[in-house]
Every structure is written in C-alpha cells, then in structure tokens.
Amino acid sequence: MKQSSKLTKIDLLITGVGGQGNILASDIVSEVALASGYDVKKTDTLGMAQRGGSVISHVRIAEKVFSPLIKEGEVDILLAFEKLEGVRWASYLKPGGIAIVNNHALPPLSVNLGVDSYPDDKEVIQILKQRTDRIYFVEGTRRVIELGNVKTLNIFMLGCLSSFLPFKPETWQEVIARHLPAKVLQLNKTAFETGSKEIKNVHVG
Amino acid sequence: MKKLLSGNEALALGAYHAGIAVATAYPGTPSTEIMEAVARFKDIYAEWSVNEKVAMEVAMGACYDGARTLVSMKQVGLNVAADPFLAAATTGVNGGLVLIAADDPGIHSSQGEQDTRHFAELAKVPVLEPNDSQSAYDLMAYAFKISEQFDTPVILRSTTRISHSKSMADVKENSIAQRRKAHFSRNVQKYVMLPVNARIRHPLMEERLVKLIDYAETFPLNKIEPGKRSLGVIANGIAYQYAREVFPSASFLKLGMTYPLSEKLIKKFASQVDRILVVEELDPFLEEHIRAMGIEVSGKEFIPRVGELNIDIIESAGRKMGIIDTPVREKITATDGLARRPPLLCPGCPHSGLFYVLAGIGQRLKLPGSKDKTPKESGLTITGDIGCYTLGTYPPLNAMDTCACMGASIGHAIGMEKAGSPDKIVAIIGDSTFLHSGITPLVNAVYDQSKITVVILDNSTTAMTGHQNHPGTGISVQGQQVGKVVLEDLIKGIGVKDLKVVDAFNVKDVRAAVKDSLERQELSVIIVRGDCAVRVPKRDIPRKIDTEKCNQCGICLLIGCPAIQAEGKQPVIDTTMCTGCTICQQVCPKQAIGPC
Incomplete structure (x- = not known):
C-alpha cells in the first residue's frame, strides 16, 4: 500500500444501493482531489435509481479530464458499498485494479421473491478475480453498527479508500467537515479513521 | 474563483450572474436542480409553476415586462410547453428569455428519448449546448445577450450527463449584470398574435435566422482545435468530451451553438482535414445540416442514434471506421446473469396499500413461481401516470396497465370506457401530476359522464424528482407560505359528486372506498392521502x-x-x-x- 506523491490518473467507481450515501461519498472525494490540485469530473446515476435501485458514481482524477464517464476496463479502484453492486461492475475494473468491497448483502426484491439468487462469496471472488487479485473485503456495515450509526458507512468506506490515494488527511477532514452537520461530525471522523485502519488487515489475495 | 459545480448548478449560477429577475420551472429529471439552485438566490423571483406550459407563459409575461427570465424543464416538459414556446418564438422578447431543456439520452428517467434541437428548427430559434460546467456557466451570459440582440427566445440544451456531472468551473464572484427595470410598452403588432400581426412576424423570424447564421460564424464557443489533418471531428455537448479522449490527435470543431450552424466556419474546417466524423448524441442533427451544405461527413453509420454515448461506443465506431486499432478489452463472464436491482416503492410508501388492494381485487397478486390457481379474468383495468407510483407496474403488485405522459391516466380511462371495455376502469395519478395535467381530463370526465374511478395518490409532494413543493402544499420553492389549492374543493368545484378521502395507511378503509367506487355507475374520485415515506421515515416502531x-x-x-x-x-x-x-x-x- 505504498503511496506515490503525485498520481497520473485515478479512475474511481463507487457503487451501492440507493440510500447508502454513495453520492455524498463521491462528492467528498472529488472535492478532496480538487483541493489537492487535480482536475476532477464526477457523475452519478440519479433519477429512478434513488428508489432503492443501483447507484453508480464515476469519479475521474487527473491533470486534465475530458469524459466524466470511465471506460469499461479502466477503473483503478472499485469502491463497493454492497457485495452484489461490487460484482455487477467488476468488468469496469482494469486488470490488476483494486476492489474494496463492503462485506454486506442487501438482497434485491427478486431474490426475496425467489426468482433470482444472491451470489455467494465464492462467486463474488471468482468474478472479481477475473480482473484482479487486489480484493479487499471490509466489514463496513458491521463496524459502523458497532460505532452506533449505520449511516456513517459511506465515510467509513472513504476511510478505506483514503489509504490508496495521495491526499493529505487534513484535506479529507476539512472537506468532510464542510459536508456534514456538526452533531454527527465526530462520529463520522471516527468512522473514517476506523475505515483507514480496517483496510490494512483485510487483503484477500 | 474555481468551483466544482454540476452542470445544473453552473447553468443556475450563470443565469443569476446574467441578471435574471424571474425564474420558472416544473421539476423533471435531469433538469430539477437548476430551479433548486436558482431559488437559493433570494433577490430574484423563483417559482415551481404548476406545469411547463404555465412556466413558459409566466416567463413570457416576465420577459415582455423587460425582465431577464429563465425557464427550465426536461425535454418532455417542452412538449407540454410547446404551444407558448412557439408563440414566444413568434412574438420575440423584450428582456432576454432563455429556455433550458434537458434531454435524457439513454432514458435514465423519462418516458421516451427525444432530441430537443428539432424544436429549435421548428421555432426558428438558436440552440446553445454546453460540454461541461464551465461552458454551461459561460454560455448562459451569451444566451441572454443573443436573446435580446436578436429578439428571440434561446434554447440552452443540456443532457443528463451534462446536468448531472460535476466539473471545475471558473466563475465570477458577486458579479451580477445590471437588472433591467420592469416596464411593458404596449406594442400590438409584436405582442398580439392576431393573424394580421403574425403575418408580419413570420418574415421577421426568417430574417432573424439569417442574421443568427452570421453571428454563429464568430461565436467564440464555436471553436476549431487544430490537430492532425487525417481526421476532423465535429462534436457538441458531452459527445465532444468522449471523442476528445478517443481521438486525442485529431482536429476538432467544437460547437457551442448548434442551431443555426456557422457554414463558413464549418467549410473552413472541412478544408483543413481529409475526413470528417460528426459525433453527436441522438439524432443526426448536425450531420444532416452539414451534409446539406455539400460537405461529405461520416456520422450515424458509425455512431448510434439511440441511447447515451460513451468512450467505449465511440472507440468501437473508430475501429469500424478503421481509424483506431486499440485492442478490445476481454469481457469477463458471469456478471450478466446477476440479480437486477430495479427501483422500488420505498418501505412505508403510502402507495403500497392502495396497490395491494387493487392488485387483490384485480386478481393480480401472485408470488413469482407459484403454481397455484389458474389465472382468473381480471375485470379491472388500471390506467397509470407519471411518478413514483409507476413502479407499481412491477411484480409482485403488477398494478398498472398504461403510462404515457403527464395526466394521461384519466383520459386513457375515459377512452377505454367509451370504447366499450367490459372492465371496471381505475385511473391512478399523483397529487403533483394531477395538478400538472389531471384537472382538465377530470373536467372532461364530468362533462362526458364517464363512470370511471380516479384515484389521486396524495403524498403532499412531488416525490419522484426529490420532493418539490406544488400548489397543493402551499409552500413556494423559496420556502415561503403561499397560496394553497385544496384538492377536495377543486374536485367538488369541477362537479364531481362522489369524492372520498381515505388514509393511505388504513388498508381496510382503502379497500372499502375502492369497492364502493367500483360498484357505482358514476364518476368517482378517491383521494388516498399519506405522507411520503422519505419525508416521514419513522411512523411507528418497527x-x-x-x-x-x-x-x-x-x-x-x-x-x-x-x-x-x-x-x-x-x-x-x-x-x-x-x-x-x-x-x-x-x-x-x-x-x-x-x-x-
């Protein structure tokens, strides 16, 4: 997990389920990158997706960015807030890219109704391994429930992500503080730090 | 000052800095956030109008009175507003009038895919198209200038990807153009479109278009970016960004004004390159106009006219053309068959109880895969409308049979009855949609004595687009208490005799009301009332x-x-x-x- 001081480009895909806070997370990382001197473009799927559907945010960081959408097979880091939403976008990963996956399942209605099945962990790993060995399963949902607020999951996941990006901790803190109300700020700071520590122990090679 | 702005935020800020005094809109993805951003400026007048037609008419009135005015809507909203829009194109303006129409290539959240640029040709008005947040901000200042200089409304066409992407924009700080003083000068020939006056306006519209072509030749956001001679790309909007990445060494003509087109500039570009590819989303609008200038171009034979573009699609077009040879990334297996995750009605949604009742009465409830019972004749047809409740179409509820456009549920129900359907017919419409386009068909149903049941799902908000206020809530977009339209008074006033109001969360009452209405041989309206679950996330303990x-x-x-x-x-x-x-x-x- 070595950090370079200057990156050439990072294409980041943040995936999850409506209501998990993906869009706030992608806003925060974009502003951190901007404050660190990079060009940034980001785009989310909104519209009907907010009713419990899949939500995907593309974040592109470089000296100069043209397209806000990332090309399939070019994602450097896939940050998945939910397992199924992690494997669904696996083909977007570049070979050898990084997959950070919250080890938590939110079964879609079709699974509850018995029409579809939810992939088991073996399948999840088998699919991701077609692109990379750098897979990190994190116990995000479990950790933030322990911390006392499941809504801090997005900030926990940003904590995990921060270990792979050359941005200063104080820039992260400053941008997070700008986006969150004061009464939940401390809890979110703790979630961020817990995430950045958690990631160091979970590599599934 | 550099800021990370969404396209919608940049458009709103650009309009504010251009000195608008009035802004109107009706919410619709992907345009909604433009009004939400504009309304934060408390020194201008902003409103959610009841629908796009009224938004356009209010905007016309404001601009006739001299105010710079912004009106924003999604692409299908312009269908609703087409009548006043074409009228505004005929009368021209006084203060600048800019219409933002946000197209939705890929149909992320619309009932269809359509290219707004055709409206410009129909109305003989100019179209400006941003390709990122910076150009969205910059184009807004030009849009108001063009509107006033050429006496025309201007279309600023955005798309989902422009509106909903954030990128860096260098914007002015606290620099607002001088607002114009409100003043209406009577000018019957210009503002009263009697045939005799409209006949005077039409040739002026044609002259305007010719002058606009001249203007387009020097428009600073139509720009040649020189590169290699072997390939010239003409592109607009977000397609420019994709193409720039796929063909890094090509020559580019980036168009910020896509109607009318700058013929001399395009011919000059054509003379500088060996081959031209036009890259644009949806219809071959640029391509056909450029070809009509006698210039040979490639376009839609390689670039799809359906759906949203991206880098992969343009790269694949480049391979088909034989101009790039980057290898195709190997696909990975097993992701296609994964369980899909379509949007759903939320937990605690006030629409669920009504749909459960209707699905039960209509014999539609069946767990997928269950083999019990042969399907019965439904005996119930449910015409639907546009809002979260359209999601009642999906299993397990299966409780919607039609959905076309705003307000159509009631007209559809009337038509089915008049055609002689043996079924009972129920129309389902939300409160915001009812106020938008449901009142007139309900008047029609009173008049033509339809025996249909109309269910108004009243969650006291425009939920689908993110909880905007409307006349039924009595709160303005700027958060003030304003006039409130009471649905019961409105419906009784129209002449509906049977009106029932029930609690959306009381299944027994909902069922009784629906059964009562279906048995009646008269027009019946049921208001099913319950707050949106996103606004009242905990009604009781789990x-x-x-x-x-x-x-x-x-x-x-x-x-x-x-x-x-x-x-x-x-x-x-x-x-x-x-x-x-x-x-x-x-x-x-x-x-x-x-x-x-």
Missing part, C-alpha cells in the same frame, strides 16, 4: 414477524416492501428499513406481525 404464528403464506411479501425479506421460506422484517407503517400487519391473516 414491526417484526412472530415465527411461531407465521405459517409462511407469503402474503406480506406481496406488498413488495423492500423491508420484508425472505430467509428461505420464512419472511423476516429488516428493522433498520421498517418505518412502522403497519400495512404488513394489517394484511397478515395469522396476526403474526406486531411491534418489535
């Missing part, structure tokens, strides 16, 4: 299923509530998602569901 009492019949799963999940055959309630709406408790035949 529910749980007593597994001792539960016989795993699966009836609770038929509500389609995302909080009720099946562990094997055993339904369980996710208490973090449950809002305590108690609909599952009310429908459980074994009384197995109760508070945690």
